[in-house]
Amino acid sequence: MSMSSVGRPTQPAAANSEVGFQSLSGGRGLLQDEPLLFELGGWDKTGVDLDEPEHDASDLGDLARTAPIGLAGLSEPETLRHYVRLSQKNHAIDLALYPLGSCTMKHNPRLNEKMARLAGFADLHPLAPVSTAQGALALIDRLAHWLKTLTGMPAVAMSPKAGAHGELCGLLCIKAAHEAAGHGERRRVLVPTSAHGTNPATAAFVGYSVEEIAQTADGRVDLADLEAKLGPDVAAIMVTNPNTCGLFEREIIEIARLTHAHGAYFYCDGANFNAIVGRVRPGDLGVDAMHINLHKTFSTPHGGGGPGAGPVVLSQALAAFAPAPWVVSGGDGFTLTEQDVGFGRMSAFHGQMGMFVRAYAYMRSHGADGLRQVAEDAVLNANYIKARLSAEMTPAFPDGPCMHEALFDDGWLEGTGVTTLDFAKAMIDEGFHPMTMYFPLVVHGAMLIEPTETESKRELDRFCDALIALAQAAKAGDAERFKTAPHLAPLRRLDETQAARKPRLTWRPEPITVAPAPLAAE
Amino acid sequence: MRYLPLTPDDRARMLGVIGVPDIDALFVDVPAAARRRDLFDLPLHAGELEVERELGALAARNRPAGAGPFFCGAGAYRHHVPASVDHIIQRSEFLTSYTPYQPEIAQGTLQVLFEFQTQVAALTGLDVANASMYDGSTACAEAVMMAKRVTRREKAILSGGLHPHYAATTQTIAHAEGMQIVRQAAAIDAEADVIDAIDAETACVVVQTPNVFGVVTDVTKIAEAAHAAGALLIVVTTEAVSFGLLKSPGEMGADIAVAEGQSIGNALNYGGPYVGLFTCREKLVRQMPGRLCGETVDAEGRRGYVLTLSTREQHIRREKATSNICTNSGLCALAFTIHLSLLGEVGLRRLAALNHSRARELRDALAAVPGVEILTPRFFNEIAVRTPGDAAALVEAMLADGVVGGVPYSRLAPDAGLDDVLLLAATETTTTDDIAALSAALNRRIGR
Missing domain, CATH: 3.90.1150.10 (Aspartate Aminotransferase, domain 1)
Incomplete structure (x- = not known):
């Protein structure tokens, strides 16, 4: 083996690459097993320094907690180490191509993160007086303008918090429109077999029955089957375009025409909008409602499972049914209409503002x-x-x-x-x-x-x-x-069957089955 | 364009490999009538500097909560978040990963979710928690619909102390699913009124503590009444820090507890993204909405975590799923878990005690203002007061004094006939000087 002048080998020893090598600790080099927070931390340990309260809680009487909560704490250095070690067990877009179909795992620009953290956005209370939030409302209005222009649709509901929440918003608009027109008897929704699971789940959620539309050999909606199933009791169709086979629905305009001819609305699942943004406007295809996953097409981070954001663009026929709140532009600036509009309310506040800032920064960057x-x-x-x-x-x-x-x-x-x-x-x-x-x-x-x-x-x-x-x-x-x-992941294949058979969903201390050994004498 | 790696040469070579002459050949399936030839009427691309200028100017038109004395609560609370929380959630491996469908390369996210579920179950005193919902209000709506699945009954009774936006969200969503929602009239301290409304058709009663007026309630009697009628008790909490000082929903007999988790680890963000906490008794777990993370072992017997009981979920059960939820609030849950790890048992208890202490100081200051009447008998960190006139006008007037003096109840419910009610919250970020500025502003604006 060749050595440097300080006795350091200049070539890797053959043993280092041998398969089956075991470390003495059982760990995998820098990738160590990481215990749970509750095994690492202590009830009496903390990573924050807080003032001593000046008043006690005596006025709360027996409403005050007496039982321990059961939390574990860590100092700041231990916290950093614990979560950074855990982070190293994840794959991420920043590490390599992340080819999850239908999920649009694209680069998440860090400019977006920086903008979302400006105090004017991040430290803004949702119920702060409207006169102190004009910049935020202007941003929502600008983002809405971009979404409407890119989709060719006249209105957008901004409050849905993710794609499935947007689907719910769209279907509730459709339901409200049918009821307003005296067509509450329309209870069926047609969904292609290839649809995302959220489509039938959402339709069932609002009380509609779900019927599948067949697919042709070339992976598109079977027009004949659609026409056969349309009827006076159909409330809507839900079609993804481009569809989940990654194909553009060539007959999309005819699909919309048939749907409208039968008095139903066309809900489009916009999960795949990334394929057509800037080249095709869903409004030109006859779409009545479509959610836009800002965390897909418009680059807001997926964050290991959210948060998302799912604004819903709406046709003229559905615009009046958009849920509260509405951002209204007037001579003196923006106002918020928070009550008694549309079909109701989707969530407590105005939507995923933090995601709006990121998405808008992304849109402006691309132009x-x-x-x-x-x-x-x-x-x-x-x-x-x-x-x-x-x-x-x-x-x-x-x-x-x-x-x-x-x-x-x-x-x-x-x-x-x-x-x-x-x-x-x-x-x-x-x-x-x-x-x-x-x-x-x-x-x-x-x-x-x-x-x-x-x-x-x-x-x-x-x-x-x-x-x-x-x-x-x-x-x-x-x-x-x-x-x-x-073979080379932090863990080998996991037993998902066992996890479901006897679910362990929270950490509990192992029951002590043997008496602890007496302390050894000094 | 800085986010697009392909060069013109790359594109030409790739088209060659595909065997088509140009990019339009890949869009042939788009109907000719729908092909847009021209660029849309929107600005062209912009560099970082230009984007920062535009967004910086918009941000500057808002007044951040930290800019001066600030007393808004009513479902969102300004707390101090340690710097390391925001650092860790910006780690690429957390920020830019997807829902952990491939557990072998997502143990970081999964173990965090397991820790999150354990923390949330401990805080609420219940057995199991899911991996988060969008926010507290949607968690409330989901809880009501879960009660329908559990009891096979369709009536839900919402207490008059429930945040009006939570009640509206629940009414919109659960009503669409076919439930009958009974909303009791707004009242300051009337949680026990739900007891008289419980009948044999009742699936659940929904009670908030501390309620929207800040009132802390022992819900034990309500739980007993609900259970005697075969109904579930759902307890809602919009201020998660309160769990550090108050008896937990589980201790008081709740079957399901939902909460807004924003207060721990997450910024105000003008209303979102937030993180909904959802917990219940173990026997109800198979009716829960949302993702669940569970412990298991890998092929070599090592402990690991996976998403589990997914036969409840939309991607497996489709129209028979317990909910349509897919993406939830993973990164906000991570922030929650990191902040709570830093706090620990002693830290959360002290933080909660500190919030209560500041609110006592606030209460004393408000009580000293002539014309202001304290309405909240028992509070955590939020107090409702009656003002001599219109509370919304008072808040507007105090802005001129540099004080954001709380949320007028009429902003949440204009038709409740409580136009003179003002909601004010204090947290550990509230200083004695802030409270003095509020007192001065109130004294100046009331009585003129």
């Missing part, structure tokens, strides 16, 4: 020109992946281009003993987050890949090279690599 390029690059990247991976994998809809996401089935895995799940887990070993699996339900063993526009060609190639190598390994009979994957 009209940049947003159009966003859609083009998102679609280009997806088609590039589809073209490259088609050499080894089977696209679900090989004919024609896809939009922002490429859908594959598991036909190419037949006979390999490897499932879509196994393949996805093996992607982790190659440094990538798996794609969306087994969705949409209309494609067997579905693998839905959405790269977004914020990936470089180099990263796309790295991704395609990895998947092609994996596909070749599967076909070459290396099933073991897949069945036991992931």
Whole structure:
């Protein structure tokens, strides 16, 4: 072995790369097992310094808590270490391409974060006098203007807090419009089989019955089936466009025309708006209501499961039913109408203001020109992946281009003993987050890949090279690599069945079953 | 454009690999009538500096709560958040990750959620908590609908002390699902009135403590009455710091407790994003809405966490799901958990005691103003007062003195006939000088 002048080896020793190496502590180098907060901290430990209260709580009598809460505290350095260590067990967009189809995991600009933290936005109370919040209302108004212009729709309800909340808002507008017109008997909602689960869940939530619309062989809504199911009892259709197969509904204008001809409304799930922003306006397609996931198309962070934001653009027919609050522009500035408008109220305050600031910063950064390029690059990247991976994998809809996401089935895995799940887990070993699996339900063993526009060609190639190598390994009979994957993640495959069978949803101290040993004598 | 990595050369080569002549060839499925050739009538792209200027100018037109004496509460509270909370939530691995569908590479998020659920269950004195809802008001609506699933009854009784916006949200959402919502008239200290309204059709009663007027109530008797009729008691709390000082909903017999968690770890943000806390008794867990994180083991027997009981959820059960919720408030829950880890048992108790202490100081100052009548008999950190005239006009007048003197109740419920009622909150951020400025402003504006 060669050594430097201070006796330091200049080449790695062979043993370091040996598979099966065990550290003495059982840990994995810098990636250590991290106990729970409650195992690390103490009831008497704290990471904040607070003044001593001058008055006691004697006036509360027996309303005051006497029982311990059961919290654990940490000092500030321990807190940092605990949560930073935990963070290192996560995958993130900032680490690599994150190809979750239908989720639009694009880059989250840090300018957005900086703007949302300006005291004028972050430290603004929702019930502060309206005269002291004119800048916030102006921002909501500007964001609304952008959303209306980009979608070609005349109105927008800003308060829904996420996509599914937006769906609920849209359907409640539709329900209110039918009731106002004396058509409360319309109780059915038609939803394609390929829809997001939130669509039928939302329709059922507002008391509608849900009926599925069949799909054609080329992955689109079956017009004949739609026409057969439309009728005087149909309240709305809910169609995602581009749809969850990553395809644009070619007959979308006819779908809207048929729907309207039967007196129903057209709800569009806008989860995939990123594919068409700046090139197509949903208003031109005949849409009556559509939610926009600001955390997808407009780059606000997903944050490990929210917060999202789901403003809903509305057609003229539905605009009057938008829920409170309304931001109203007048001669003396903006006012808020907080009562007695539309179908009611979706949440306590005005919506996800922190997300509005981020989304608006993103829109302004891109501008009209940049947003159009966003859609083009998102679609280009997806088609590039589809073209490259088609050499080894089977696209679900090989004919024609896809939009922002490429859908594959598991036909190419037949006979390999490897499932879509196994393949996805093996992607982790190659440094990538798996794609969306087994969705949409209309494609067997579905693998839905959405790269977004914020990936470089180099990263796309790295991704395609990895998947092609994996596909070749599967076909070459290396099933073991897949069945036991992931090998190189912080944990191996987790037992989800056990978790559901006997749920442990909170930490509880292990019951002491043996008496503690007496302290050793000094 | 700084967010787009592809170069013109990349694009040309990629089109070549795909085998199409230009980008338009990838948009052929769009009907010709809907293809927009021209750029939309919106400004063109802007650099960071330009965007910062525009947003900075908008922000400057708002008056932040910290700019001077400030007493607004009514569902959102100004607290001090330690600097390390905001630092950690901006870690890329937390900020830019998705819902933890792939547990092997999301243990960071999942373990935090498990810690969050444990903290929330401890605070409320109940058995299980979910991984968060959008906010307190939507959590309240979801709780009411859960009561319908549990009891198979359709009537919900909302106390007159429930925040009017929570009541409106619940009425809108739960009514749409077919429930009958009975809203009792607004009253300062009348939580026990719900008892008389309970009947054999009642699925749940919803009671807030501290209520919208700041009144702290022992709900034990209400729980007994609800349970005797086969109904559930849902307890709502909009100020989560109060859990540090007050008897928990679970101790007093609540079946479901929901709360707004904004006070811990999260900024005011003009109303969102916030974080809804949702807890219940263990036997009700399969009727809960939202995501749940549970403990399990990996293939080598090591402890780990996964999203579990997902057969309740929309992506599996579709139209039979317990709720349509998908994205919730993950990052706000993280902020909540970090702040609460820093506080710990002793820190939260002291913070709560400090809030109460400041509110006692506020109460004494208000009581000394001629013409102001204290309406809240037992409070945590918020007090309702009767003012000699219109409370909204009084708040507007005090702005000229540099004081944001609370929330007029009429802002929340213009038709309640309580135009003279003003809600004022004090927190650990409220100083003696702030209270003195409020006293001076009130004295100046009342009696003129």
